[in-house]
Amino acid sequence: MDSAISSLMSTPADLVDLQAAVIERARAGDARAFERLYREHVGRVYALCLRMTRDADVATDCTQEAFISAWRALPRFQSRSSFATWLHRIAVNAVLARRRQPSVSREQSLDAMDDAEPGEVTFDSPVEEAELEAAIASLPQGARDVLVLCGVYGYEHREAAEMLGIAVGTCKAQLHRARGLLRERLERGVA
Numbered sequence: 001m002d003s004a005i006s007s008l009m010s011t012p013a014d015l016v017d018l019q020a021a022v023i024e025r026a027r028a029g030d031a032r033a034f035e036r037l038y039r040e041h042v043g044r045v046y047a048l049c050l051r052m053t054r055d056a057d058v059a060t061d062c063t064q065e066a067f068i069s070a071w072r073a074l075p076r077f078q079s080r081s082s083f084a085t086w087l088h089r090i091a092v093n094a095v096l097a098r099r100r101q102p103s104v105s106r107e108q109s110l111d112a113m114d115d116a117e118p119g120e121v122t123f124d125s126p127v128e129e130a131e132l133e134a135a136i137a138s139l140p141q142g143a144r145d146v147l148v149l150c151g152v153y154g155y156e157h158r159e160a161a162e163m164l165g166i167a168v169g170t171c172k173a174q175l176h177r178a179r180g181l182l183r184e185r186l187e188r189g190v191a
Contacts, residue, residue: 023083027074034074038067041084045091051148052095054137062098066091088153092145092163099141135185142166143178150175 025033045066050059069090077086136144136152149160150171161171 048091062094065094089163135182139178143174146171146174147178
């Protein structure tokens with residue numbers, strides 16, 4: 001019985017192999033495989049876009065644009081980085097491209113933060129999480145982008161700087177600034 005159960009259980013290596021197989025099928029043009037990747041990653045991509053844009057409608061558009069771009073670029077994906085990292089890079093590029101469009105509304109929609117997928121951090125109450133999300137959303141754009149990429153998603157300064165098209169030193173300075181502003185806002189209770 002134990003061997004039957006253990007044969008049904010997947011090891012981390014099996015899961016990596018399974019995802020690699022799904023990626024390969026999607027690279028070959030299998031729309032169902034790409035749909036599986038979409039379902040697996042859409043929540044995190046949307047949360048990233050929402051945190052960077054502070055607008056649910058714009059985040060939805062950027063998420064859609066990111067997946068369209070990923071579908072088109074997938075045949076060139078070479079697995080030098082993880083699929084999630086590659087997809088996040090595409091999503092960041094979609095957000096940055098949207099910001100360069102002059103007609104994009106810059107209105108804040110903080111209510112949409114409730115729809116974002118929760119991160120690794122846990123909170124004692126929903127109020128604490130909402131306060132933190134509101135404080136992050138209130139940061140200046142550059143500081144917020146770096147904080148989201150480095151502080152929330154765990155990218156290294158080099159990776160975040162490359163995604164945002166800034167120098168590594170600028171990335172470090174923006175993260176330091178973001179943390180200071182965030183600490184100040186949370187201590188004052190003002191977001």
